[in-house]
Amino acid sequence: MAKDLEVIEEKEYSKFQWFFMIIFIPTVFAAILAIIVFMFMGINVLEKGKEISMKLPVVSSWITNNQDNLEPEVDVDELQTTIVKQQSELEALNEQLVERDEEIVNLNREIDSLARQIEIFEEDRQNNQMAIEVELTEIAKTYESMSSKNAAKIISELDTTEALQHISTLKPETKASILAKMEPEKAAVIMSELYSE
Secondary structure: OHHHHHHHHHHHOOHHHHHHHHHHHHHHHHHHHHHHHHHHOOOOHHHHHHHHHHHOOOHHHHOOOHHHHOOOOOOHHHHHHHHHHHHHHHHHHHHHHHHHHHHHHHHHHHHHHHHHHHHHHHHHHHHHHHHHHHHHHHHHHHHHHOOHHHHHHHHHHOOHHHHHHHHHOOOHHHHHHHHHHOOHHHHHHHHHHHHHO
16 A cells, blocks of 8 residues: 555656756756846846847837936036036135125224224323313312402403303302302303303
């Protein structure tokens, strides 16, 4: 009975099975192995196969050419022209940037110069103000040392602005005595200006 099973198993292999097991599977395995080896060597087997199949009359109609599907190439001259234009625009913008930076530096220098001038002017103004105050104090001392009648005559000869400056620095008692000796119209103008400040 064991011999019958062996014979039955041997008889079950048909010619198709024999072809499939002995020729087809080893051939497919060898082809896959060859493709892998060629890919490691840097050869694109699929592209080479596609090129060869495109040359075959019937098979070429089944395979689409990727180059037909590609969009038309962009005009290189046009791209180079665009690049040149953009580079020139970039250079012009860089030049403007440099000019603006120089303008900013110049303006900052001018601001610094004006600030120094303002400081100098302010110092001069303060020095002048102090000198005027010292001078008016000296004038006030002079008026206080002379008689009210003589001081009134001198102040009456001054214009109103100067008279105000001179009288404003005097002590209240001296002011009163000098204003009493002045002409009433001039004294009234000086008093009204003096107390309107």
